[in-house]
Amino acid sequence: MLYQKKNQLTSWLYDYSGSSCLPDSLLMSHSFSLAALDSVLSAFRSICGEDSVSLGEAVREQHGKDESVHRCCPPDVVLFPHCVEEVSALAKVCHNHRLPIIPFGTGTGLEGGVGAVEGGVCFSLRNMDQVLDLHQEDFDVTVEPGVTRKALNAYLRDTGLWFPVDPGADASLCGMAATSASGTNAVRYGTMRENVLNLEVVLADGTIIHTAGKGRRPRKTSAGYNLTNLIVGSEGTLGIITKTTLRLYGIPEAMVSAVCSFPSVQAAVDSTVQILQAGVPIARIEFLDDVMIDACNRFSSLSYPVTPTLFLEFHGSERSLEEQVNTTEDITQSNGGSDFQWARDTETRNRLWKARHDAWYAALALRPGCKAYATDVCVPLSRLPQIIVETKEDLIENRLTGPIAGHVGDGNFHCLMVVDPSDPEEQHRVHLFTERLARRALAMDGTCTGEHGVGLGKRALLREEMGHMAIQVMQSLKDALDPKNLMNPGKILQPREL
Amino acid sequence: MLYQKKNQLTSWLYDYSGSSCLPDSLLMSHSFSLAALDSVLSAFRSICGEDSVSLGEAVREQHGKDESVHRCCPPDVVLFPHCVEEVSALAKVCHNHRLPIIPFGTGTGLEGGVGAVEGGVCFSLRNMDQVLDLHQEDFDVTVEPGVTRKALNAYLRDTGLWFPVDPGADASLCGMAATSASGTNAVRYGTMRENVLNLEVVLADGTIIHTAGKGRRPRKTSAGYNLTNLIVGSEGTLGIITKTTLRLYGIPEAMVSAVCSFPSVQAAVDSTVQILQAGVPIARIEFLDDVMIDACNRFSSLSYPVTPTLFLEFHGSERSLEEQVNTTEDITQSNGGSDFQWARDTETRNRLWKARHDAWYAALALRPGCKAYATDVCVPLSRLPQIIVETKEDLIENRLTGPIAGHVGDGNFHCLMVVDPSDPEEQHRVHLFTERLARRALAMDGTCTGEHGVGLGKRALLREEMGHMAIQVMQSLKDALDPKNLMNPGKILQPREL
Structure with a gap:
């Protein structure tokens, strides 16, 4: 890769210093020429506007860390796109320059999923915060990544409907899809796996797909491979979720x-x-x-x-x-x-x-x-x-x-x-x-993670849990969708020996 | 491919003749030498026994057709393996000789999923018919492919538990997983997507994987990519399901x-x-x-x-x-x-x-x-x-x-x-x-198939439903898991232009 930092990816438990990897940023990267950097930044700015491209230290630090105790790994630059077209165009720029892409919702994850462990570009999606296409009779709604669980339920207040999956934090619903979140209500209403009907996803090369076909929202489907549930729980390593269509429920009497x-x-x-x-x-x-x-x-x-x-x-x-x-x-x-x-x-x-x-x-x-x-x-x-x-x-x-x-x-x-x-x-x-x-x-036939995901800290345990061959299958899926390993690199799967 | 027939894959509605593609079989294939054929058949026989390798016309015809009106496309040979190790060894032989592999449960499908449209080897799994590892307190059970829905519920009769997914036919539960079946009870209990906890799968090259890790059966998990739901609904095109771990429910009072x-x-x-x-x-x-x-x-x-x-x-x-x-x-x-x-x-x-x-x-x-x-x-x-x-x-x-x-x-x-x-x-x-x-x-934002799957007849409609880019993603997943296109070829995805 043009641009690779080789941070130690050890858990905070071995490496809790409070310090970040900030100094070793894109701006100072030896493998990235100043001319290339200028060209990338001006491409970003021309796509989403001057104000939506941040190099500020505080903003980068804020986006290098979730609510876990994994140390802060700030991205080199934080982008605040406004629509899927911008996300796609920005991803294309990153793809052309082999820059890592890290999606960021609310930063309420618990396994270090947003740390820019190889540097790169954070896509902070908070500006995309519309509730779209509420269909009350069909018990479904589509939301952008800036919409949180509580915001959606506030929006639904007068409809008699609600979205019950509740991980505690007021997380982004698209982020909850990305980490396969659940929480206290799952015993009755299921997890995100059972409650996402469709996703709009931007792949590493900027391609936009809809996992169940554009605008589709049938309650059930047998139409081809279940792309929706491949993306749910993929923790940003296969693509950027830009819309989630969710099942809703009647508020209990x-x-x-x-x-x-x-x-x-x-x-x-x-x-x-x-x-x-x-x-x-x-x-x-x-x-x-x-x-x-x-x-x-x-x-x-x-x-x-x-x-x-x-x-x-x-x-x-x-x-x-x-x-x-x-x-x-x-x-x-x-x-x-x-x-x-x-x-x-x-x-x-x-x-x-x-x-x-x-x-x-x-x-x-x-x-x-x-x-x-x-x-x-x-x-x-x-x-x-x-x-x-x-x-x-x-x-x-x-x-x-x-x-x-x-x-x-x-x-x-x-x-x-x-x-x-x-x-x-x-x-x-x-x-x-x-x-x-x-x-x-x-x-005891269980799993090392019921709902927080793998992130950084559980990659070795995931290998023990799944076995070598299933990990190879996961790696081959990752390679198929993200051959340059740009999407949130270093999460879920361990970097391969080079 | 060494061995390819180029059958017209048109729907019965254009090609309903009742005739089969039997004459054009492996035995007569010009691209497969008699010596190679002998070697393949003796390898099969040495793995699962003389009686478990059938070339008989009646058996082949019986395995070339489901309950749909798609015309019969018999395989060239039908195997009746007894355990996953045999399935794996047989698949390796097929893989080495580039022979298509078609899994067969009960043949109760409705979209032509078992037709050997490119010839090849049918894996009829009826001899693997054990109910394994019933855990009453945990509401889960593991079954082999020969176990049907009714057989499982008969087995469970005195336990106070049942498996509610009911597509009508007395289908193999592993086959129901393969086609993402559902039926009348789905409104309350969900489809196979929501009720499969783990799968043992033999991939095209004979590799055995467990989609949630061997023997694991937690109610929920966020451990890596959701391989279980990638295989559920893949209609035999990604691998052969040799075990399914299912959620059970208390029989209602x-x-x-x-x-x-x-x-x-x-x-x-x-x-x-x-x-x-x-x-x-x-x-x-x-x-x-x-x-x-x-x-x-x-x-x-x-x-x-x-x-x-x-x-x-x-x-x-x-x-x-x-x-x-x-x-x-x-x-x-x-x-x-x-x-x-x-x-x-x-x-x-x-x-x-x-x-x-x-x-x-x-x-x-x-x-x-x-x-x-x-x-x-x-x-x-x-x-x-x-x-x-x-x-x-x-x-x-x-x-x-x-x-x-x-x-x-x-x-x-x-x-x-x-x-x-x-x-x-x-x-x-x-x-x-x-x-x-x-x-x-x-x-109307819906799908061309709620529960029967794509099989042969809905491949063109699937393209319309999903859009070109999502189909490309499905194709890249297929290529990643089955690069030689041996697993049930011609189903779900249309053959690529050569």
């Missing part, structure tokens, strides 16, 4: 929230399995372990019993809710659950769920001045008790703070690792812990 | 079936939209038009009003069913629906739904001696009334028999075209009609 304490992890998970088996169409079923509950009690002045706890949410008609809650209460009681509380009005529901909503901050408050990193394994339901118990033992043995919160209906849980950024020895212990945790999940 | 007549297509579809909008978790919602109802009345001696009719099915607890049925009845009444009948016990439910279940045979009985071909468009819900009304006018104008049955909750419907196989002029009219119908669906 009513909601009920509930909380219940359990004598053991096993009892909480057994209840979950039985609730699902009973066909209760539960909307959220979240597990917090005793350490997490204790942290929440302290942080929010609550008084939950310090034991494994389930936070539940039910959606439906008034009558069906009654039955859902009754069935669930029976099941939890038969598993030794106690202190079953439930609430219907919004205010009480919010109070009941406050502990769950504040979990991240409650964890951070355990050790002021520390940073947090969320693990993200997912295993078959029946393996949850064992992996959680073993993981808690591991945390204690290794003197680590990692309260657990989990989307237990999917078998997906997070240890919120609270780590002192100035203590390399502790970071090393966390690093070894997270590897053990991931391998524990793999040994 | 109770079921209610219902039937309701409507004054117009619009009223039936409006009811459907409102039922979905009201959040009724309806399991099946099937539309039959007046012509179809009339045919059913005659075929099964029933007396339904000859008007657009909805057949509904509700799954849930006793109490929730009551509410679902009440809400639905209210909605249908407000749209002018009448004769709302419902039933809870199995026998009455079966009687109520008999018309829907017998639709195919009732359509055929309209014109004894004729053959049937099912169209398969899918459009956004709101477009259904218009497309159905226009299509019915088109049928009448062109003197064609095509009663309509539709999975109306998904916007997917079929015209069951009943055609005289000895009348080329009528076939021509049907051909033009089906093209107009598909283009009508495309003009």
